Amino acid sequence: MSSLFLLTPHRTISPLSLSPLPKSLQLLPPRCQIQARSRVDAQLTTSTSESERGVEFTTGDLFYRRESASARDLAVLLSSIAQRRLGRGLRVLDAMCGCGVRSVRYLSQGGADFVWANDAFEGCRPRIFANLSSVTPRFSRDARRWVITHFHANRLFCECYLQKEFFDLIDIDSFGGDSSFLRSALCVVKIGGFLYLTSTDGRSSGGHRPSRSLASYGAYVQPMPFSNEVGLRMLIGGAMREASALGYHISPVFSYYSYHGPVFRVMLKLGKGKDDDISQYGFIGHCNKCGHSQTFSWDELGQISCPCGNAKVLVSGPLWTGPLHSAEYVGEMLELAREWGWAYSNDKSDDLDRLLNVMIDECDPQLPPGYFKVDEIAKRAKLNSPPISTLIHALKMEGYAASRSHVEPNAIKTNCPMASCIDFAMKIRT
Ligand SMILES: C[S@@+](CC[C@H](N)C(=O)[O-])C[C@H]1O[C@@H](n2cnc3c(N)ncnc32)[C@H](O)[C@@H]1O
Incomplete structure (x- = not known):
């Protein structure tokens, strides 16, 4: 022993x-x-x-x-x-x-x-x-x-x-x-x-x-x-x-x-x-045809289809579908990082200020799970990729929730459907 x-x-x-x-x-x-x-x-x-x-x-x-x-x-x-x-x-x-x-x-x-x-x-x-x-x-x-x-x-x-x-x-x-x-x-x-x-x-x-x-x-x-x-x-x-x-x-x-x-x-x-x-423990559906994503609760499982009419929606779950972070804690972490001089770095991947600010933006309760890659929006719009900040600004001006994603630097999180994102991308270009 x-x-x-x-x-x-x-x-x-x-x-x-x-x-x-x-x-x-x-x-x-x-x-x-x-x-x-x-x-x-x-x-x-x-x-x-x-x-x-x-x-x-x-x-x-x-x-x-x-x-x-x-x-x-x-x-x-x-x-x-x-x-x-x-x-x-x-x-x-x-x-x-x-x-x-x-x-x-x-x-x-x-x-x-x-x-x-x-x-x-x-x-x-x-x-x-x-x-x-x-x-x-x-x-x-x-x-x-x-x-x-x-x-x-x-x-x-x-x-x-x-x-x-x-x-x-x-x-x-x-x-x-x-x-x-x-x-x-x-x-x-x-x-x-x-x-x-x-x-x-x-x-x-x-x-x-x-x-x-x-x-x-x-x-x-x-x-x-x-x-x-x-x-x-x-x-x-x-x-x-x-x-x-x-x-x-x-x-x-x-x-x-x-x-x-x-x-x-x-x-x-x-x-x-x-x-x-269990309202934040559900399913995420994605339509490969139109690029739209949505969440489904347990009650909605029997009626899964995409607004574009495609009935073959890919579904994953059950998963956590609520916010990825607590805005309160992450806000305090940002303040402390600044207090300790840890916030800024020349290396983007080490920049806590940038990371924690994006995390705070991601906490918006109106944002659904998932993100759209800007390249994907551009591909569907048959355009070159619009600047991500311009696209986020345009979506917000129209009353949509929108933010960057800390997971994928070249993506936006938004409650705007993919079809409307494509329209916005086209408007930005014209
Ligand atoms: C990813 S490394 C940890 C690195 C460390 N936490 C750091 O931040 O540098 C994983 C460690 O877990 C140990 N490990 C693997 N399986 C384990 C187990 N079942 N119980 C305890 N330790 C384990 C390995 O020996 C290894 O050192």
Whole structure:
């Protein structure tokens, strides 16, 4: 029996006995394990120094993607806001921490007073240990600031649940999809706390394997021109379903698609009690003939057809069909990013001001799910693409809701039907 001694910030020693993992549970997906094993020796001897927003850490040869820095920035901004709102330090569980960069940032920037850094791969330990130690000693003011473990994330969530260890924020940064961790993770998020989910499963959101998306997230997803937004909605919808089964409800705080990967991330807030309102958990239809998209509720399932007369509408769902973000939280994140000097960057892909402003625009409740690519409008109008800002302005002048999409830079979100968008594009040109 190995014994893991846990100290929570407010308690003295509470021994949590964890028996050694059976071999089968220790296993990472085989591909990851082979890669990880081959790196173990190298990562102990090499030490690549990195820096993110002024925080220094080393990665060795462990998994680390600089391109995910914006996703980490967003999580740190949110956790700091949560800490300010609660008026106390947060308990954070970084369930798949790699070299520990997130744990380091939650501790030093995100208002965490305790971080549990876990990664199933034991070879990460020296690196995580060094990185966390460089931020803060393991103990400060008689309280433990961090713990490192190497468990399969599902086992860790279950053990924490049994020991009544709950967290204000759980970050699951997995390879592939993370639907298999949803239910057990939700069991250890505090009510009012946050769950940060990741999926790199672009094939399911692209509609290339509807049986897989159905199995993982309960959504039958077909190919749609805005499949990357569908990927975010599939993740939120899947978490909604799991939360509801446990007697909770969730709401999206922000949703973030990044083409590096691609990676789909959603930050969800957990609330007590089931939400019986399913008006934002429905279906999205797309007509390939005229390019029109629309949402359908469960009651409307029997009468799906496109206003253009086409009865062969592609339907995906059930998915989350409400706003992708909370305007209130994202607005606060923008203010904080400006306060900390994180907002502006010469590199467009790192520019948080730009990203968060587009996210705020996307929160307009009049905007339906999906987007129209400007090239698609232009192709149907037999024109060169109009400037995106001119098209958005023209739509707004006519009383339509319209915004850019953070998911697809060359697209507009609008409640104007595709046919009228084509007319507007033609008017702009004449
Ligand atoms: C995408 S990397 C994490 C990167 C890190 N969060 C960051 O921001 O740099 C995924 C990590 O999850 C670990 N992992 C994979 N499957 C796991 C599981 N079932 N339980 C715990 N850790 C796992 C891998 O060893 C790997 O380090």
